Amino acid sequence: TLEYGLATTATGAVVGSDSTAAPQSGDVIRLGILPAGFRLHDSLMIVNDAFTASVTGTLGFAYVDGVDDTAVPQDADYFGAAVAINAAGRYAASNTAVVPVTLPKDAWLTLTTGGATHNTAANAVVLVTGEHVGV
Numbered sequence: 001t002l003e004y005g006l007a008t009t010a011t012g013a014v015v016g017s018d019s020t021a022a023p024q025s026g027d028v029i030r031l032g033i034l035p036a037g038f039r040l041h042d043s044l045m046i047v048n049d050a051f052t053a054s055v056t057g058t059l060g061f062a063y064v065d066g067v068d069d070t071a072v073p074q075d076a077d078y079f080g081a082a083v084a085i086n087a088a089g090r091y092a093a094s095n096t097a098v099v100p101v102t103l104p105k106d107a108w109l110t111l112t113t114g115g116a117t118h119n120t121a122a123n124a125v126v127l128v129t130g131e132h133v134g135v
Contacts (some may be wrong), residue, residue, distance in 0.1 A: 001127050001128070001129045002032075002034065002038075002081040002127070002128045002129075002130075003125060003126070003127055004109055004125070004126045004127075005013055005031075005057075005123075005124070005125050006029065006031055006111065006122075006123070006124045006126070006127075006129070007111050007121075007122070007123045007124075008022075008023075008051075008118065008120070008121055008122045009121060010120065010121045011103055011119060011120075012048040012052065012117070012118040012119040012120055012121075012122075017029075018056040020110060021119045022117055022118050022119045023113045024043075024113070024117045024118075025113055025114050025115055025116060025117065026057075026112065026113065026114065027112070027113050028062075028076075028110050028111070028112050029110065029111045029112075029113065030108040030109070030110055031109040031110065031111055031126055032108070032109055033064060033106050033107070033108060034042070034061055034103055034106070034107045034108070034109050034128065035103070035106060035132065036081070036104060036105045036106050036107075036135045037102065037103065037105055037113055037132055037133055037134040037135040038102070038103050038130050038131070038132050038133075039100050039101065039102040039103075039130045039131050039132075039133050040061075040078065040100055040101055040102075040103065040128065040130045041100050041129045041130040042079075042092070042093050042128075042129045042130075042133070043059060043079040043080075043092070043093045043126060043127065043128045043129070044091070044092055044093070044126070044127045044129075045057070045059065045083060045085070045087075045090070045091040045124060045125070045126050045127075046090050046091075046094070046124060046125045046126075047085050047087070047088050047089055047090075047091065047122070047123075048088060048121055048123045048124065048125070049054070049088065049121060049122045049124075050085070050086055050087050050088045050122060051085045051086050051115065051118050051120070051122040051124075052086060052100070052117070052118045052119050052120050052122075053086050053087055054115040054116040055085055055086045055113060055115050055118050056082040056084055056085060056086070056096070056113070056114040056115045057082075057083045057085040057111045057112070057113060057114070057128065058076060058077045058080065058082060058083070058095075058111070058112040058114060059077070059078070059079040059080050059083065059109070059110070059111055060074075060075045060076040060077050060078040060079060060109075060110050060112070061075060061078055061103070061107040061108060061110060062074045062107060062108050062110050062111055063077070063105055063106070063107050063108075064105070064106040064107060065105065065106075069104050069105070071104065072101045072102065072103060072104055074107070075098070076110065076112055077095055077112075078095060078098055078101075079093040079094075079095055080093050080095050081094070081095065082092035082114055082115075085122075085124065086115070091129045100130070101129060102133055102135075104135055105135070109126065109128060111119045111126075
């Protein structure tokens, strides 16, 4: 299980980011790197302090090098789309149309925000489960 944290300041800016702006609807937040050779099985997003009203999150992955792979294409909603992260809770992966894939190269775990601009302090943890099988 790999753990990725996401915290925002009182103005909504992502802690540790290279930007002080609050995420707007459609912004992609890179939560951390999923290593090459990791077979993705499941995820759980635990929202401890809720995000701004109407904010949603779509959880997926994009390759670090920016180049897609035909065998295992990047997938912005691999784990789920439009998760209501504006309420504290535990959110399991909801995209049932996917099968476990093994990443051929390093990929960012991404959270794409939707619904509204986030402008408050919030805190969440994303757990990604799988197995490291190598490339």
